[in-house]
Amino acid sequence: MARLKTGVLISGRGSNMAALAEACADPGFPAEIVLVLSNEPGAAGLGRAQDFGIPTAVVDHRAFPERAAFDAALSDRLEAAGAEFVCLAGFMRLLAAGFVERWRDRLLNIHPSLLPAFRGLDTHERALAAGVLLHGCTVHFVRPDLDDGPIVMQAAVPVLPRDTADTLAARVLEQEHRIYPAALRLVAERAVRVEGERVIHRTGWRNDGSLANPPHP
């Protein structure tokens, strides 16, 4: 099967992008990254992508007074690079409904919480403040509402007594780097699909056991 041509959108350090790039460096992986695109010209992730030999581009949102024009420029760059699929990896701009619909069911995001808890920013601080005992991360298909959409995969971590937002974030990030490539693999292999706004595994189950805290490969 041809590898799924994937564009990755970043805004910052790009550690999730690097986790995806490492997975895609294996020629047997069912997806490949054709472009890493940042809205921030200074994003550290751009250099990391170049280290992997991946083409990079910048579409600076400040150059676009209208959000629709920014979104259209993103889509145009992605399509020009041959992208059939898009992964948001720490992309910190809200995308308008037009972009989301153009890439419907071809657009994944990773979010540092167990959605639908703690949508938005400062998830680790808010998890600590709420006193939850489990926290984690979620890979989901993107819908126009913030951090909303069919959930592909989640991983949970315990909140430990001495956790700060930083220690908790580091434990969650380790899981992000595991589940994002694993989720992209399932989507690229057509092992999961969206049905009625739920992700269904090809076994016909909502979750065959592999989508929550997936085992180490």
Ligand code: GAR
């Ligand atoms: C990650 O923790 C990602 O889950 C989060 O930003 C960080 C980016 O780090 N994304 C969001 O909060 C999106 N709502 P990275 O640039 O090292 O991948």
